[in-house]
Amino acid sequence: MFNKINIKTFIPDKIICVGMNYKSHVDEQDGRFPNKPVLFSKATSCVIKNGQVILYPKEVKELDYEVELAIIIGEKAKKIAEKEVMDYIFGYTIINDVTARDIQKNESQWYRAKSFDTFAPIGPEIVPKEKIKDPQNLNLRSYVNGEIRQNSNTSDMIFSIKKLISYISSSITLNPGDLIATGTPAGVGVFTNKNNLLKAGDEVICEIESIGKIRNKIEKE
Numbered sequence: 001m002f003n004k005i006n007i008k009t010f011i012p013d014k015i016i017c018v019g020m021n022y023k024s025h026v027d028e029q030d031g032r033f034p035n036k037p038v039l040f041s042k043a044t045s046c047v048i049k050n051g052q053v054i055l056y057p058k059e060v061k062e063l064d065y066e067v068e069l070a071i072i073i074g075e076k077a078k079k080i081a082e083k084e085v086m087d088y089i090f091g092y093t094i095i096n097d098v099t100a101r102d103i104q105k106n107e108s109q110w111y112r113a114k115s116f117d118t119f120a121p122i123g124p125e126i127v128p129k130e131k132i133k134d135p136q137n138l139n140l141r142s143y144v145n146g147e148i149r150q151n152s153n154t155s156d157m158i159f160s161i162k163k164l165i166s167y168i169s170s171s172i173t174l175n176p177g178d179l180i181a182t183g184t185p186a187g188v189g190v191f192t193n194k195n196n197l198l199k200a201g202d203e204v205i206c207e208i209e210s211i212g213k214i215r216n217k218i219e220k221e
Contacts, residue, residue: 001074002090002176005126008049012072012179015042015120016172017097018164019110021183022156028186037159037167042097042181043115050123050214054098055221056200057116062101063198063218066184067142067150067206069135070095071161072126077174082162088174089165091128092135094214095181096121096142096206101190101197121204122179124212132210135161140185143205149196152185 019038020026026033048054056063074090097114098121104113132138135154142150159167164182168174189196198204200220207213 005072005090007093007123007125010126011044011047013044013175013177015044015047015179015181016168017042017114017181018159018183021158021164022152022185023158024152024156024186025184025188026158028191033158037164039168040110040114042120043111046115046117046119048118048121048216050121050216052121052216053118053219054121054204054216055116055118056198056218057100057221060100060103060116062190064099064101064189065142065144065149065198065204065206066097066099066188067140067208068095068097068181068184069138069140069154069208070122071165071180071182073174073178073180074176076176077165077169080166080169082166085162085165086129089129090176091126092132092211093122093126094124094206094208094211095179096204096214096216097181097184121206121214121216123214127211138211139209141207142187143207144196144198144202149189149192150185150187152187154182156185157183
């Protein structure tokens with residue numbers, strides 16, 4: 001188990017993401033709830049920190065934001081039961097799962113659309129699990145240029161943190177330093193209004209109760 005992680009130098013060993021894991025986010029799409037967690041990954045090379053710039057790639061036409069609670073694994077975990085999950089978690093942080101929506105829609109996989117350089121802002125710190133009373137009851141919000149876009153609570157997850165970690169570890173060994181992004185609530189740009197997609201010059205803030213805020217501006221590549 002880690003004693004402390006320096007967020008300024010931290011790069012996850014793996015980034016495993018969960019799609020369609022908030023009831024409100026499923027409802028704003030097609031309403032078809034998944035039977036099992038929907039998993040995908042992001043490249044670790046796309047990690048940036050609070051205050052750094054998100055680059056808007058030249059080939060991308062639809063850039064979007066997603067505030068998410070991120071779990072940092074602290075112990076090697078394989079085939080763990082739900083009741084044991086908290087023993088394997090080091091702490092929590094925020095991730096903005098930045099996404100190129102047009103690439104996501106036009107390709108048969110999500111990896112590239114989610115993994116352009118700078119597409120994973122994390123921070124502002126990693127809060128040890130002992131300091132979070134109930135990670136399944138945290139308010140989370142996103143803002144673009146000061147306007148609130150997402151406003152929800154982690155209690156709206158379809159698959160709880162315990163279910164997610166147990167499910168993932170049933171087939172994938174989780175190691176210290178792995179990051180699990182637990183999904184985003186309703187309010188992302190693509191499902192509200194085309195004008196709510198990100199533009200060069202915008203500032204995105206992702207906020208989670210008891211963790212803080214990450215703030216990143218958008219610049220053209």
